[in-house]
Amino acid sequence: MFAFLNKKDPVETTELKLDPKRIPAHVAIIMDGNGRWAKARHLPRVAGHKEGMNTVKKVTIAASNLGVKVLTLYAFSTENWKRPTDEVNYLMQLPVNFFETFVPDLIKNNVRVSVMGYTDKLPASTQKAVKDAIADTKDCDGMVLNFALNYxxxxxxxxxxxxxxxxxxxxxxxxxxxxxxxxxxxxxxxxxxxxxxxDLLIRTSGEERLSNFLLWQIAYSELEFTDVKWPDFTATTLQACIAAFQSRDRRFGGLSAKK
Structure with missing residues (x-):
């Protein structure tokens, strides 16, 4: 019903044949579009954030299964404090709910939690949830699920x-x-x-800007912008973005071997 809201969907334009030897080691995602996803369905913005949390769970397992080494998710920026207080409070509760329900699955999938950002500025309950998740998954040696939180x-x-x-x-x-x-x-x-x-930076929802995210680290990252809003982002969308990444010729400022 809402397919028209996701124009420029990489699933529709990219052939999904992945080379397992060329999976990007580090995938970073700017998760955008939760509010617009909810608005299009006449729902409150927080409904989009809740659905976005479910997407994080699905995409985490999908990335781990593909062989991604690090998945970094832009969860809350230093500028997001400017949003309405009720929305900020809901966003601060999301990590608590997320880790309470998802840590057992992370452990089962050998995924270790890491968090970067100014976490000392977060509410005490959010800080505790973050610290507990890091401690609970510290022995996992598979993919690192790295949240940029107050970053x-x-x-x-x-x-x-x-x-x-x-x-x-x-x-x-x-x-x-x-x-x-x-x-x-x-x-x-x-x-x-x-x-x-x-290696690959993905931004959802059609915005084509970096929003103060990993500005030093993405010097030679491949950038993939999709109109798919984050709650609609699936394992197949991730595969399509990686297929697009694999189709590119990464020269890192030099010349291609093909030239």
Whole structure:
């Protein structure tokens, strides 16, 4: 009934033949469109966020089954505090509900939870849910499900620069020694190494901007924008995005071997 709302669906334009040897190690997703999904169905915005949580569960298992090493999901940005208080409160409760119901499945699928962002600013109940999920899945050595929660890339870079500056001030690091690796190690994605940089960044719902997400890390990421709203995003949509990724010639600033 609502198929017309998802134009530019990669499932309809991409042949789903995946090369298992070329699955992107790190997939990052800007999960967008929950509110518009709900509005189109004459539902409150929070209904879209609730359905979006169910999508996270499905896509997590699908990514793990495909062999993705890290799945990073942009769950709440440092700018999202500007939203109405009722909506923010609901969004803060979502991780509590998510982890309460999904951690057993994560453990069964050998998925480890990681969270980056300024989590010390979150409500106590949200902080506890995050810490418990990390602790409960710490022995899993399969895919890492990495949530960006109260995260903003510019703030992350400022914090990283401050960390590097303190090392220089303490005489632990010379200015001339600062390089890409120094910056990588100062950012919140450092624990994800060697998969700290996404191979593929997906944004749903038709918006084609980065919204302050992983600005350093996506220097050479492939970008895939789809009109599919996050609650409608499926395992098949993920496969289609990865198929599109595999069709591209990644040169990292050099020349293709085909040239």
């Amino acid at each position: 903003g890339s510019r703030a992350e870079m400022v914090t990283g620069i401050q960390k590097i500056a303190r090392q220089v001030a303490a005489g632990e690091l010379a200015v001339d020694e600062i390089d890409d690796q120094t910056v990588d190690e100062a950012l919140m994605t450092a624990p994800l190494a060697p998969y700290h940089d996404p």
